Amino acid sequence: MIEMKDIVREGHPALRTVATEVTFPLSDEDKKLCHDLLEYIINSQDEELSIQYGLRPGIGLAAPQVNVSKRVFALHIVEEGKKPLSIVAINPKIISHSVEMTYLTSGEGCLSVDRDVEGYVPRYARITIKAFNPDGQEYTMRLKGLHAIAFQHELDHLNGVMFYDHIDQAAPFRDIPNAIPFERN
Incomplete structure (x- = not known):
């Protein structure tokens, strides 16, 4: 089981390295x-387990965050009144995206950033994404809102990019052109 001690923190070289494609069948x-990866995210959202194991709650975790340079991440998002998303994405890609932008009004956080x-x-x-599941089956999904934001955040980890690299350092709260703010419940 992954614990907080297994998650590398900002400054670690694994977070700035472009991860390698995974080959099938999986080892x-x-x-x-x-x-x-998926177990950590699910457990971290369980209040009892989170306290018992000292897990910081998260909705996504990428392999580079546990010092494994492979193109894999897990997402587990449960929002009231919306269909839950619980996936492992292997060799994920965004195959199309909207012109319209969004951003979390509360800002983003990261298990690797303290x-x-x-x-x-x-x-x-x-976004429309394509990825493989652990059985080697390719799947395509259309994502919006928090699901799309989280997918892009985790995909960035596979490319050595941190969420704060996207923030305008001179004006962190400036209006983003063509963007609809997203409020998290």
């Missing part, structure tokens, strides 16, 4: 990685 090690970073992170409002 036992890669299958375990997929399972462990400080508050203020500012708006511009993201595409709607």
Whole structure:
């Protein structure tokens, strides 16, 4: 089971490295990685387990965050009144996106960043993605809102990009052209 001690923090070189594609069929090690990433996210959202194991709650976790340079991440997002999203994405890609942008009004956070970073992170409002599941089956999904924002955040990790790289340092709360603010419940 992944714990907070296993998650590398900002400044670690794994967070600034472009991760390598995963080959199929998955090795036992890669299958375990997929399972462990999703398990952490699910457990971190369980108040009892979060306290018991000292887990910081999160909605996504990428392999580079546990010092594994592979193109894999997990998302587990449960929002009231919306269909839950619980996926492992292997070799994920955005195949199309909206012109319209969005951003979290509360800003983004990251399990690898132990400080508050203020500012708006511009993201595409709607994306169509393609990825593989751990069984090697390719899937395509259309995502919007928090699902789209989180997918882009995790995909950035696979490319050595941190969320705060997108924030305008001179004016962190400046209006983002053609963007609809997204308020998290």
